[in-house]
Amino acid sequence: MNEKGFVPSGLNFTSSPDGLLIVRLMGDWKIGNPLPLADEVEKKLAAGAQIKRVGFDTTELKAWDSGLLTFLIKVKEFCSQNKIPLEAEGLPEGAKGLLKLASAVAERKGARKEVKRESFFSMVGASAVEFYRSAIEMLNFIGEATITFTKFLFGKATFRRTDLFLLLQECGAQALPVVSLISILLGLILGFVGAIQLKIFGAQLFVADVVGVGMVRVMGAIMTGIIMSGRTGAAFAAQLGTMEVNEEIDALKTLGISPMEFLVLPRMIALVIMMPLLCVYADLLGILGGLIVGVGMLDLGFTEYMNRTREALTLTIFGVGLFHSAVFGVLVALSGCLRGMQCERSASAVGYAATSAVVTSIVSIIVATAIITFVCQVLGI
Amino acid sequence: MTEEPIITVNNLDMGYGSFVLMRDLNFIVNRGDVFIIMGGSGCGKSTLLKILVGLKEPLRGQILYGDVNFWETEPSERERFMKRFGILYQSGALWSSMTLAENIALPIQQYMKLNADQIGEIVALKLALVGLAGFEDYYPSEISGGMKKRAGLARAMALDPDILFFDEPSAGLDPVSARLLDDLILELRDSLGTTIVIVTHELASIFAIGNNSVFLDVDSNTMTAKGDPKKLLAESKDPKVRRFLTRGAEGGEVETS
Numbered sequence: 001m002n003e004k005g006f007v008p009s010g011l012n013f014t015s016s017p018d019g020l021l022i023v024r025l026m027g028d029w030k031i032g033n034p035l036p037l038a039d040e041v042e043k044k045l046a047a048g049a050q051i052k053r054v055g056f057d058t059t060e061l062k063a064w065d066s067g068l069l070t071f072l073i074k075v076k077e078f079c080s081q082n083k084i085p086l087e088a089e090g091l092p093e094g095a096k097g098l099l100k101l102a103s104a105v106a107e108r109k110g111a112r113k114e115v116k117r118e119s120f121f122s123m124v125g126a127s128a129v130e131f132y133r134s135a136i137e138m139l140n141f142i143g144e145a146t147i148t149f150t151k152f153l154f155g156k157a158t159f160r161r162t163d164l165f166l167l168l169q170e171c172g173a174q175a176l177p178v179v180s181l182i183s184i185l186l187g188l189i190l191g192f193v194g195a196i197q198l199k200i201f202g203a204q205l206f207v208a209d210v211v212g213v214g215m216v217r218v219m220g221a222i223m224t225g226i227i228m229s230g231r232t233g234a235a236f237a238a239q240l241g242t243m244e245v246n247e248e249i250d251a252l253k254t255l256g257i258s259p260m261e262f263l264v265l266p267r268m269i270a271l272v273i274m275m276p277l278l279c280v281y282a283d284l285l286g287i288l289g290g291l292i293v294g295v296g297m298l299d300l301g302f303t304e305y306m307n308r309t310r311e312a313l314t315l316t317i318f319g320v321g322l323f324h325s326a327v328f329g330v331l332v333a334l335s336g337c338l339r340g341m342q343c344e345r346s347a348s349a350v351g352y353a354a355t356s357a358v359v360t361s362i363v364s365i366i367v368a369t370a371i372i373t374f375v376c377q378v379l380g381i
Numbered sequence: 382m383t384e385e386p387i388i389t390v391n392n393l394d395m396g397y398g399s400f401v402l403m404r405d406l407n408f409i410v411n412r413g414d415v416f417i418i419m420g421g422s423g424c425g426k427s428t429l430l431k432i433l434v435g436l437k438e439p440l441r442g443q444i445l446y447g448d449v450n451f452w453e454t455e456p457s458e459r460e461r462f463m464k465r466f467g468i469l470y471q472s473g474a475l476w477s478s479m480t481l482a483e484n485i486a487l488p489i490q491q492y493m494k495l496n497a498d499q500i501g502e503i504v505a506l507k508l509a510l511v512g513l514a515g516f517e518d519y520y521p522s523e524i525s526g527g528m529k530k531r532a533g534l535a536r537a538m539a540l541d542p543d544i545l546f547f548d549e550p551s552a553g554l555d556p557v558s559a560r561l562l563d564d565l566i567l568e569l570r571d572s573l574g575t576t577i578v579i580v581t582h583e584l585a586s587i588f589a590i591g592n593n594s595v596f597l598d599v600d601s602n603t604m605t606a607k608g609d610p611k612k613l614l615a616e617s618k619d620p621k622v623r624r625f626l627t628r629g630a631e632g633g634e635v636e637t638s
Contacts, residue, residue: 157493243477248476251536252476254435254436254468255488255491256460256461256463257491258493
């Protein structure tokens, strides 16, 4: 017995003068036990052309499992390739039966998947077509969302008020802890980076400008946007995706209830209301983070810092920040819902929907920021 | 019983994109039928059901409800028709964020001007009909699979539909629950005069409740038999239909290749 408790397996051959090759199997033929390779039989078959039949001797075979069967199947293949009859009589009853079962159903033609090598151009073409299709789908979705929103403004959309309140709570109050942590840290980081540079000029006081304007004008909105796309956008996609998998969305449609109104609209409203509020909150905490650096590291006074911040900030800056965050709210809600509604019917598709919702919303947040910043630049805001 | 066609399917082709799953489907469902759509796995039974209820467009052909061409009317008109359908989905498809009562109340609120008390009474009635009295405030995740199916049925019946569609009603149910569901379906047909369309491959149900059927054959991509399943069993000469209806005991060797 070896360390695993197996009797070592073995293999040898005896050939009789009338052309019968006896394959003698010995010991435990179990998976996990080092087993002789079927190639040895092949070598034997290739070497001796006078072999007419192959038989087995299993008197010394102890235990066996699929390890023996895979060996036998290979031997059987060699034999049929070389047109040598295989005599299964010597094998244990069970192995004989299983061997017969494994070869009873011939491999179905075309069942095995072939790896198709597509040319570079056909792959590029296919993805271009796919891109076009998904762009159309996205535009459709945005169009439908707009119509639904207009319907809501005229008070004609159907959704449950309780759903809206739950969503408001979910993407408002419940997001506060993570938003707090990240915006304080972001304020600290902005403060530190600013402090090191400004100290060179002896202009420490202007840390308040860097942090205040940076946070309020754009960083607060971007950070809440990114947090919410990871937190809420992914959740929306997963919720709607699971509803799609579960046929719940079909059930809505067949009852004449528009999923756009019933599911997408409350999510959109909730985020559009909550994002600006979260953004204001993030701005405040960011300024607090800057204050910690200013007072703790640069020896500025509390009032001095706050006064400087107040001077630096204008209502326009604040408005631009709020506008950003309202836009991000729409983007995060739309990408989450879009990916959720596009979800296919499997568990992995739900995961994919959530991932792709986060990617879509972060990309669209950054692109939207670039556009808004550019437009503000041109308009001189 | 006089035969009055309620659903007429003419030369229907269905599939996905350029892939045709089934072609040339022609059959009639009469008022008061328990109509079975049967066939092996993957033959497109559920797809056919989706087309019948308006969730998926056919590639070609007509579906007439009475004498209205379902897929060629305006979407708003189609929606009005869909209101007359009740559908029990394979997994129940109850809205998981709502209680059973809210699930059943939603379609009622959508289409009828009733106050909360009246809706509550209807909800209680529907739940009692499917044997779930008192389960109003449970969430779908809190009840068993069989109960979910029955709750799904209660929701499908919420608007007293003319036609009830079932997608594999007995899938995942134990034999006794499946039998009870069959009895319930017959009871609904008899007492409310509802026409019933069922997608299933459960032989026991097919013979117990079906009085009309269509058999979809996956190899020839079309329907190969229609009519009362009991008659099909007695009279059909088609080996594939026989094999299906006898669980492989007749109709030649079960193909293994």
